[in-house]
Amino acid sequence: MDFTTREENGVTIMNLEGRLDLASGSALKEHVKKLFEEEKTSIHLNLENVEFINSSGLGALVSTMKEARIRKGRLTLSNLANYVQEIFEITQLSHIFEIYPTEKEAVNSYSQAAVAK
Amino acid sequence: MAVYNMIYSSVSESEEKMLDELRAILLKHDIDGSLHYAISLVLSEAFTNALVHGNKKDPRRNIIIKLAINDTEVCAEIEDEGQHGLEYIKRRQPPDLLSEGGRGIDLMELYSDSVEFTETPTGGLKVSFQFSRKSEKETNVSKYI
Numbered sequence: 270m271d272f273t274t275r276e277e278n279g280v281t282i283m284n285l286e287g288r289l290d291l292a293s294g295s296a297l298k299e300h301v302k303k304l305f306e307e308e309k310t311s312i313h314l315n316l317e318n319v320e321f322i323n324s325s326g327l328g329a330l331v332s333t334m335k336e337a338r339i340r341k342g343r344l345t346l347s348n349l350a351n352y353v354q355e356i357f358e359i360t361q362l363s364h365i366f367e368i369y370p371t372e373k374e375a376v377n378s379y380s381q382a383a384v385a386k
Numbered sequence: 387m388a389v390y391n392m393i394y395s396s397v398s399e400s401e402e403k404m405l406d407e408l409r410a411i412l413l414k415h416d417i418d419g420s421l422h423y424a425i426s427l428v429l430s431e432a433f434t435n436a437l438v439h440g441n442k443k444d445p446r447r448n449i450i451i452k453l454a455i456n457d458t459e460v461c462a463e464i465e466d467e468g469q470h471g472l473e474y475i476k477r478r479q480p481p482d483l484l485s486e487g488g489r490g491i492d493l494m495e496l497y498s499d500s501v502e503f504t505e506t507p508t509g510g511l512k513v514s515f516q517f518s519r520k521s522e523k524e525t526n527v528s529k530y531i
Contacts, residue, residue, distance in 0.1 A: 288405065291434050292398040321405070321423070323430045324493055328486035335484065352423050359496060360489050 270319075272300055280379050281309045282372065286318035294329030301333045310342025311379050315372045317348035322356060334366060343367070343382075345375040388415065390453040394433075396441035396466075400449065401433055408453075415455050417519070424497040425460060425517055431490035432464040432513045439474055440466025440511050460517040471511025475503045 270293035271286045281304055287293065304312060314330075316322075330346070337344040347369040349357065357363040369375035390411055394400040405426060412422050433449060441447035447467040454461045481488030494501050500516040 288402065290405075290430060291401050291437070295398070321426060321430075323427055323434065324487065324489040325434050327489060331484060332486045335486075352420070356427075356493070360492075361483060365483055 270296065272297070274300075274304075277376055278380055280311045280313050280376050282313045282315060282376065284315045284318065288321040289316075289319050289326030289329065290321070290323050291325040294326045297329050298332055302336070305336060305340055305342070310337060310340045312337060312342065313345045313347065313372065313375050313379075315348050316346055316350070316353060317372075319350065319353060322353050324360075327356065327360060327362060330366070331362070343379065345369060345378065347372045347375045387454055387456045390451075390455075392451040392453070394449045394451070395445045396437050396443055396447045396449060397445050398437070398443070401430060401437065404433055404449075404451065405430060411453065411455075417455075417460065421460075421517065421519065425462070428494050428498045428501075428515055428517075429462055429464065431494050432462075432515070435471075435490055435513075436464055436466035436468070436511065440468030440471045442468065458519055460519065462515045462517075463512055465506055465512045466510045467508065468511065469509045471509075472503060472505045475511065 270288055273284045275282050283300075285297070289297070301312060334344045345367045348371060349368060354363070357366065357368070367375075367378070369378065392404065392407060394404055408426060408429060412418070412425060417425070429451070436449045437443060441449065450465045452463040475491065478488065478491060494513070494515070498515045499518045502514045504512045504514070506512050
């Protein structure tokens with residue numbers, strides 16, 4: 270799996286590409302851990318190019334989300350392919366993740382949340 | 387009936403290799419779309435279980451996959467070289483929503499037409515799957531959504 274990372278309006282956006290499984294899930298957790306250590310706690314993951322996800326990949330996302338909560342940050346997801354969305358629904362993880370149809374909507378939600386505060 | 391035998395070392399990188407080789411085999415038999423995805427998901431879940439829980443990531447232990455494909459079905463077996471794997475399956479508890487693991491068995495059951503767990507003569511775990519080759523795979527998932 271490949272990660273590309275960029276900043277937009279204070280949100281760190283990661284584009285994930287490839288399979289999200291045991292090995293790449295561990296790599297993702299390490300990558301996000303470094304972002305947290307750099308005080309970057311508003312993180313968005315664009316999953317548009319994730320071609321495959323299994324329970325190990327889901328576990329990595331859950332771990333990342335829990336770490337974000339501990340650090341009073343946020344983790345959002347967007348652009349889930351149909352089969353990825355299906356796995357989120359059957360595992361009920363769609364209830365605990367903030368999932369947006371598009372990256373733009375997800376990133377906008379951070380500024381809207383800041384205004385609301 | 388086309389039969390494929392594959393053996394992998396118990397290191398994390400083997401899963402990628404297995405999925406690449408599985409993709410090539412399935413495409414060779416014109417298995418694409420949702421059935422391709424279901425088979426890949428189920429085998430990856432069994433593979434991860436064998437790697438982590440069965441063989442405990444010991445690179446000296448192997449994960450053995452047998453795949454049989456004909457016009458009507460795909461059958462697969464995954465064996466590890468661990469111990470007491472069947473007990474682990476019997477003892478498992480449903481995961482909490484915020485658990486980082488424990489969802490693999492449920493996904494195996496939902497995305498295959500049948501799954502069976504047995505113990506090998508040496509105490510390892512063998513998981514056997516069957517997938518029906520319908521024109522467009524209808525997984526068991528739809529009834530849960």
